[in-house]
Amino acid sequence: MTTMHKAGLMAAAMALALPAAAHPGHGVEIGFLAGCLHPLTGFDHLLALLAVGLWSRQQRQGAVLAPSFLVMMALGASCAGFVTLPLLETSIAATVLLLGALAACAPSVQARVPREVAVLTVGACAFLHGLAHGRELAGMASGAGFILASCLVIAAGAALPGPRLRRVFGAAIGAAGLCLLAVGA
Template sequence: MNHKNSNLILAGAALSLLAMPAFAHPGHGEALGFFDGLAHPFTGLDHLLAMLGLGLWGGQQRRSLAQPATFLAMMLVGAMVGMAGLTVPGLETGIAATVALTGLAIALALSLPGWLATSLVGLFALAHGNAHGQELPSASAAAGFMLASAVLLMAGRLAGQVLAERMLRAAGVAMTAAGVVLMGMN
């Protein structure tokens, strides 16, 4: 199979994920345990793509562990704010925008100064954490979604370090398209 066909298959597979319902959003149940939090980031396409994508981008750029550490710390801050009942205006659109922007950064192999890249990752994490905190407002659920987020970030980071640049860029294009579609759905 040539690279053009591989890229088309990869993009098609990524876009087919858009058909999945976004179960990681309010209104799908009131369970608040550790395992609910652990499953949460895997069941919402926007959260899943953003966390894998941020890991991919950091791995692609060979960044230090400052980005995933910042993401996790700021996500916890955002979760605490969400648990306190405070909502970030335009939250769902903002989360979808993080998917599109992360995909664009991967597609362009964007290299920003470390402080700027880490600051952006922190802002993205605040939005994701705020949504998590509103949807699963308990300490045990927070422990679960923090662990799941760490796993997704590190899996993305590893993939970003080992995948061919052409595959990463194709994944970035697919992620950007998915983010734009998700923004339109909000």
């Protein structure tokens, strides 16, 4: 089985898992543990974090993308109480598609994406994800756990070996984002 076939199967499996991927209650609603679990329970958020890790690894000066994402996501979470955007879930699905596509195309696109544009893109996506997370987090302890877990997921994406494998995973994430958009996330 070729790598492309495996990627297609993986994308199909992720698409089939979408109905079970909503943010379920995990029994712990407040505190550090709740914050740590939160980014892991939303399929769209998990994929966006992985894509940021993949893309940041492939950018020449990608070390700034992960911190930018985390800072802007925290800012979005802190603004969630007074900033509301229409179609937020649809926008989040679009960020999964965009970040996955950027990770999939990174080796060929990286020379054409200036660092400032990459940071602005990642920051805008992160702010949207932060708005969604901020409505569900309660307190500083859960916020700290949320950022720590998000950092670890981004690091997991960045740790994936080989540019080709990172492109395949990026394509699968982009395909999942397309599926999220199609089902009206």
